Amino acid sequence: MEPIIEIKNITKEFKVLNRREGLKGSIRDLFSRDYKIVRAVDNISMSIEQGEIVGYLGPNGAGKSTTIKMMTGVLEPSSGEILVSGNVPYRNRTKNAQEIGVVFGQRTQLWWALPLIESFRILKDIYQIPDADYDEMLKLYQSLVDIEPLLHKPVRQMSLGQRTLSDILAAFLHNPKIVFLDEPTIGLDVSMKAKIRTLIHALNQQKHTTVILTTHDMGDVDALCQRIVIIDKGKMLYDNDISHLKQFFGSYRTLKVRIKGDLKQYADEITEKLPQCSVSADDEWISILVDESKTTVMQVLGELQHHYKIRDMQLEEISTEEVIKKIYEEGVK
Amino acid sequence: MKLKKYMTLTRAGIIEALQFRMSFLIMCAGNLLYLIVTYFLWKAIYASVDTDVVNGMTFTDTLIYLVLATALYGFMEMYLVWDIGRNIQSGKIVLDLLKPMPYRRYLFWSYTGSFVTQFFLTFLPTFIIVAFWTHGAIPLGINLVWFAVSVVFAVMINFSIDFIVGTICLYTESIWGINIMKQVVVLLLSGATVPLAFFPDKLRTIVNFLPFQSIYNAPLSLLLNAHPTAETVCTTLGIQLFWAAAMTLISVAFWNRSVRQITVNGG
Numbered sequence: 001m002e003p004i005i006e007i008k009n010i011t012k013e014f015k016v017l018n019r020r021e022g023l024k025g026s027i028r029d030l031f032s033r034d035y036k037i038v039r040a041v042d043n044i045s046m047s048i049e050q051g052e053i054v055g056y057l058g059p060n061g062a063g064k065s066t067t068i069k070m071m072t073g074v075l076e077p078s079s080g081e082i083l084v085s086g087n088v089p090y091r092n093r094t095k096n097a098q099e100i101g102v103v104f105g106q107r108t109q110l111w112w113a114l115p116l117i118e119s120f121r122i123l124k125d126i127y128q129i130p131d132a133d134y135d136e137m138l139k140l141y142q143s144l145v146d147i148e149p150l151l152h153k154p155v156r157q158m159s160l161g162q163r164t165l166s167d168i169l170a171a172f173l174h175n176p177k178i179v180f181l182d183e184p185t186i187g188l189d190v191s192m193k194a195k196i197r198t199l200i201h202a203l204n205q206q207k208h209t210t211v212i213l214t215t216h217d218m219g220d221v222d223a224l225c226q227r228i229v230i231i232d233k234g235k236m237l238y239d240n241d242i243s244h245l246k247q248f249f250g251s252y253r254t255l256k257v258r259i260k261g262d263l264k265q266y267a268d269e270i271t272e273k274l275p276q277c278s279v280s281a282d283d284e285w286i287s288i289l290v291d292e293s294k295t296t297v298m299q300v301l302g303e304l305q306h307h308y309k310i311r312d313m314q315l316e317e318i319s320t321e322e323v324i325k326k327i328y329e330e331g332v333k
Numbered sequence: 334m335k336l337k338k339y340m341t342l343t344r345a346g347i348i349e350a351l352q353f354r355m356s357f358l359i360m361c362a363g364n365l366l367y368l369i370v371t372y373f374l375w376k377a378i379y380a381s382v383d384t385d386v387v388n389g390m391t392f393t394d395t396l397i398y399l400v401l402a403t404a405l406y407g408f409m410e411m412y413l414v415w416d417i418g419r420n421i422q423s424g425k426i427v428l429d430l431l432k433p434m435p436y437r438r439y440l441f442w443s444y445t446g447s448f449v450t451q452f453f454l455t456f457l458p459t460f461i462i463v464a465f466w467t468h469g470a471i472p473l474g475i476n477l478v479w480f481a482v483s484v485v486f487a488v489m490i491n492f493s494i495d496f497i498v499g500t501i502c503l504y505t506e507s508i509w510g511i512n513i514m515k516q517v518v519v520l521l522l523s524g525a526t527v528p529l530a531f532f533p534d535k536l537r538t539i540v541n542f543l544p545f546q547s548i549y550n551a552p553l554s555l556l557l558n559a560h561p562t563a564e565t566v567c568t569t570l571g572i573q574l575f576w577a578a579a580m581t582l583i584s585v586a587f588w589n590r591s592v593r594q595i596t597v598n599g600g
Contacts, residue, residue: 069427072431073431097432098433104424104427104428107425107428109428113352113353118348121341122342124341125337125338125341126338126341126433
């Protein structure tokens with residue numbers, strides 16, 4: 001089968017003015033020609049099939065949004081090739097727009113002052129959705145979430161969760177081949193997150209829509225994605241199944257202990273004592289990531305008991321979140 | 334071109350404009366205040382000279398002209414620069430760029446709703462009141478048709494100028510100063526604040542070669558002229574048509590060039 005998105009060695013460079021500090025510097029900047037080249041995306045290739053849900057991950061500033069903007073056609077790559085559903089997106093932005101849907105978590109494309117149903121009607125006309133398809137889609141929406149009360153509510157009166165949900169529905173409305181979701185669950189409560197994940201999953205299943213999802217919430221990834229792509233500093237670190245990733249890091253386990261006193265300080269001490277483990281502390285627990293190919297959890301526990309009075313402990317298999325944290329920190333060898 | 338795709342934006346604009354009753358009332362009050370100030374200002378100007386007619390216009394002529402100019406301003410002014418600038422700063426412009434139609438067209442049709450609403454809510458009432466008040470000082474005949482055509486051209490020229498200035502925001506990333514400058518230049522040189530008849534000869538000659546006078550001066554002079562010669566009508570509309578076409582082409586070309594610049598160098 002032809003891939004729906006085909007990216008070959010794309011690179012994106014930005015020209016940024018070297019800013020100077022202070023008033024004098026700011027004035028000199030007005031006439032400055034001192035540019036530096038920033039490479040936001042560096043030689044990335046991937047190919048995505050129709051119907052996949054791909055988790056696109058990376059720390060802030062990794063180049064995720066830049067890649068998405070290139071796929072939607074808002075940015076033109078500095079070099080490399082991009083094909084989205086047979087179109088070169090930046091050359092044919094308007095045509096490409098017909099094939100894709102987008103949700104940017106922080107912004108809304110809905111008509112602020114109008115009830116949701118009016119936004120849907122406008123989108124129906126500007127995407128030229130046939131009546132039958134539109135009705136069918138609304139019926140599908142109704143079966144997935146209770147949209148009836150939302151439909152007649154002006155968007156500006158919605159809660160963030162309701163608005164995000166509405167934005168996702170709006171993005172799928174013209175039954176696009178691909179939907180880009182840029183941090184769709186940012187700032188939402190747990191139940192709304194769950195609702196939105198179920199919705200995205202159902203729409204992907206029913207309509208066979210390809211979904212590209214960027215997020216910092218590993219819950220989204222675990223619930224939705226079979227495949228993840230990780231980038232950092234513009235370079236691709238990982239592109240494979242999520243299960244493969246876990247297996248890759250399968251020998252890691254997290255030991256959590258509770259000790260009376262200042263946990264942060266203990267964490268620093270333990271780091272010194274156990275250099276082969278990565279240690280972090282929050283308000284309740286000290287978490288110690290143990291690589292069982294080097295040392296065992298029992299050994300670590302014994303060592304700790306020797307020095308401290310442990311009040312409580314937990315053992316966790318490694319979560320995707322920690323795997324990814326580890327990749328951000330060290331990369332895949 | 335499938336009209337329904339665009340007319341739906343007009344419809345949305347009308348509904349949207351009607352949502353904000355308070356803002357409509359406040360705008361009417363603001364216009365009223367402006368008219369009162371204008372009345373006393375020009376009364377003082379006419380009182381300071383001995384003749385009744387200044388630069389070929391009586392006090393009533395001037396006042397009718399300015400009241401109608403204000404009413405016209407009420408529906409042609411569209412804060413486009415402000416909107417584009419804000420969308421660039423907030424990044425919402427990305428969502429508008431991803432609509433399945435060209436950005437300029439999307440914006441234009443989004444504004445048509447407010448043109449229609451404002452025409453019926455501000456221009457028409459003002460026009461009727463002035464027509465009654467002055468007992469037929471506004472001629473009601475074929476000039477209304479010329480006026481209507483002229484207003485359509487005026488809207489197109491005004492939109493293009495705003496769009497060009499809005500595009501400049503892509504480079505400057507600041508809105509306020511540019512917007513104020515545009516407003517002052519357009520309102521003065523178009524004859525919206527002072528009738529062109531009051532301009533010094535040299536300035537008037539220059540203004541005649543600029544697109545701005547086609548926005549306010551042209552439709553108002555067609556409206557207030559009871560028996561224009563065919564030549565006057567043709568020249569006025571011809572010049573407007575020329576500017577409408579020229580400014581549309583310039584704004585489209587400038588936008589396409591700029592948006593490419595942005596997509597190449599990042600925004």
